[in-house]
Amino acid sequence: MREINEIDFEKEVLTGTNVLVDFYSTECPPCEALAPKLESLEALFGQEIKFLKIFRQGNRDLADKLGVKSSPTLLFYQDGEEVSGRLTGGIKRAEIVRELKPILGKERVTKIMKTQKPTVVHADVAILGAGPGGLTAGLYLCQARINTVLVDIALPGGNVSTTHMVSNYPGFIEPQPGYLLSHNMSEQTKRCGTTYRVAVDVTHVDLEKKEITIDGQETIKAKRIIIATGTSPNRIGIPGEQEFKGQGISYCATCDAKYFHDKEVVVIGGGNSAIEEADFISKFASKITIVHQFDQLQANKTAQEKAFANPKISFLFSHEPRAFKKAGDKMVVEVEDLKTKELKTLTSDGIFVFIGQKPNLEMFGNLIELDQWGYIKTDEDMRTNIGGVFAVGDVGSKKYRQITTAIADGTIAAIAITREIG
Numbered sequence: 001m002r003e004i005n006e007i008d009f010e011k012e013v014l015t016g017t018n019v020l021v022d023f024y025s026t027e028c029p030p031c032e033a034l035a036p037k038l039e040s041l042e043a044l045f046g047q048e049i050k051f052l053k054i055f056r057q058g059n060r061d062l063a064d065k066l067g068v069k070s071s072p073t074l075l076f077y078q079d080g081e082e083v084s085g086r087l088t089g090g091i092k093r094a095e096i097v098r099e100l101k102p103i104l105g106k107e108r109v110t111k112i113m114k115t116q117k118p119t120v121v122h123a124d125v126a127i128l129g130a131g132p133g134g135l136t137a138g139l140y141l142c143q144a145r146i147n148t149v150l151v152d153i154a155l156p157g158g159n160v161s162t163t164h165m166v167s168n169y170p171g172f173i174e175p176q177p178g179y180l181l182s183h184n185m186s187e188q189t190k191r192c193g194t195t196y197r198v199a200v201d202v203t204h205v206d207l208e209k210k211e212i213t214i215d216g217q218e219t220i221k222a223k224r225i226i227i228a229t230g231t232s233p234n235r236i237g238i239p240g241e242q243e244f245k246g247q248g249i250s251y252c253a254t255c256d257a258k259y260f261h262d263k264e265v266v267v268i269g270g271g272n273s274a275i276e277e278a279d280f281i282s283k284f285a286s287k288i289t290i291v292h293q294f295d296q297l298q299a300n301k302t303a304q305e306k307a308f309a310n311p312k313i314s315f316l317f318s319h320e321p322r323a324f325k326k327a328g329d330k331m332v333v334e335v336e337d338l339k340t341k342e343l344k345t346l347t348s349d350g351i352f353v354f355i356g357q358k359p360n361l362e363m364f365g366n367l368i369e370l371d372q373w374g375y376i377k378t379d380e381d382m383r384t385n386i387g388g389v390f391a392v393g394d395v396g397s398k399k400y401r402q403i404t405t406a407i408a409d410g411t412i413a414a415i416a417i418t419r420e421i422g
């Protein structure tokens with residue numbers, strides 16, 4: 001992609017052609033993840049759209065003038081006017097293609113996309129999931145000089161990247177911000193030489209053939225696959241939850257608590273996550289009501305004591321949510337008193353749901369053997385029932401799901417694979 005600076009901007013961007021501009025930074029993992037996607041799209045669309053990049057730190061005045069606040073940010077121009085939506089963060093190839101449609105027309109984009117040639121990459125090991133389990137397996141395999149591709153539908157880091165503070169990861173005297181811990185894990189594995197394919201759409205997985213197709217175009221053929229796809233937050237499954245997800249209902253305090261400065265929130269749940277995250281939210285919110293289905297908390301004693309001593313937190317035990325609604329810009333949750341069956345409503349500025357996690361397994365069909373709770377069964381080397389397929393971390397059947405247990409699994413699988421094919 002051609003690089004320009006703010007002096008060239010008017011001539012190159014504002015003079016009446018179709019242009020895609022990538023504001024990038026150095027030492028920016030999402031920018032690195034984006035670069036190959038832009039290159040492959042330039043090869044397809046380069047005749048119709050100018051692909052340009054601008055170094056954000058070196059062109060601060062222009063970035064400020066355009067309101068570009070993070071890297072990478074993609075801007076799209078047609079006839080000198082900015083069009084389409086801006087893209088930032090872990091940008092997927094499919095999202096860029098979507099934004100090209102208003103500029104080139106849907107049919108033209110579809111026609112050009114059909115001309116792309118499928119590509120095949122051969123690897124010894126393909127890892128699905130770049131959380132602590134997958135990253136650790138990637139590190140060990142890389143250090144054993146095993147050719148490994150690490151695939152993630154998001155940016156690397158997994159659940160740790162959205163955990164506010166981690167205080168139980170050995171080697172650090174002070175609690176570590178989750179984003180920093182996961183950033184360091186990811187950079188360590190990447191620096192070793194593991195190939196990354198992150199913020200991609202995993203379009204097909206064939207565990208028996210050991211093939212993974214990403215973005216509908218690139219197939220990774222591996223000798224071994226490690227499933228490290230972790231878990232996602234459970235949904236309550238009541239009316240209004242889907243509708244207001246991201247618009248009043250959140251599953252991530254690290255991501256969203258900052259928007260509730262001096263506001264009132266409701267937290268649903270009573271386990272460790274709910275109680276620890278409520279404590280974090282209380283740094284911002286003025287009042288937190290924890291709604292829990294049982295008559296006591298399930299969180300560990302330390303977390304409980306902290307929550308009970310927090311003057312901003314109150315508790316509604318033996319209540320379950322039945323529906324979410326909106327009243328103006330307020331969120332309303334209808335709760336049932338499980339003892340009296342009486343229904344009441346709680347009105348707040350936002351709702352956080354922390355009621356446990358479920359394994360991310362949708363891609364893997366029904367050949368893989370699961371335990372009674374739906375997690376992947378493995379042997380002590382992390383082998384699943386499918387030959388050459390391993391499972392590590394939270395997605396596997398186990399009693400305790402922590403960063404340390406995920407990295408232990410990743411270590412074990414990587415060493416077992418190294419013994420087999422190293």
Ligand SMILES: Cc1cc2nc3c(=O)[nH]c(=O)nc-3n(C[C@H](O)[C@H](O)[C@H](O)COP(=O)(O)OP(=O)(O)OC[C@H]3O[C@@H](n4cnc5c(N)ncnc54)[C@H](O)[C@@H]3O)c2cc1C
Binds near residue numbers: 131133168360394
């Ligand atoms: C709110 C919260 C707070 C926590 N706090 C702590 C703590 O303080 N200390 C502690 O030790 N543990 C904590 N945990 C638990 C810890 O985060 C997990 O045990 C750990 O992250 C598990 O690592 P993992 O690699 O198995 O999976 P994850 O961290 O879940 O990572 C899985 C990765 O797989 C990716 N993925 C999902 N589906 C696919 C797919 N189809 N293809 C490719 N990639 C995919 C995801 O994008 C993700 O990056 C916390 C968890 C939560 C939810």
